[in-house]
Amino acid sequence: MISTNEYFEGNVKSLGYTSTTGKSTVGVMEAGEYEFGTSTHETMHVVEGEMTVKLPNSSEWTTYKAGASYEIEANEKFQVKVSEQTAYLCQYK
Template identity: 70%
Template structure:
């Protein structure tokens, strides 16, 4: 079953699905600043566009471009700044 998710008044939208490898979401976010929380380990891969991320326990921001990924442990919060519209893939463990 495919699930539809919408966050931040519709500026972030994703579709959730499950494969043999587990749960994933693919989505798009408008330009802006966002803070997310995790309930499980998450790997976020930028598909198109750019994200500037501040990962948990890290004061520095890092730029991630198309094809680049970062990981966040379960039960953590992280911030991202989307540079223009950005598409992403999140896989969960």
């Protein structure tokens, strides 16, 4: 079953699905600044565009471009800035 998700007044939208490797979402973020929370471990893959991210327990922002990925543990919050529409794949464990 494919699920649809919409956050931040429609500025972040994704489709959720389950494959043989587990649960994932694929989506797009409009330009903006966002704070996300995790309930499970997440691996975020930037598909197109770029994300500038402030990971938990970090005071620095890091930019991840298309082809790059980063990980966030369960029960954490992280901040994301995007300057243009950016596509991502998020895998959950």
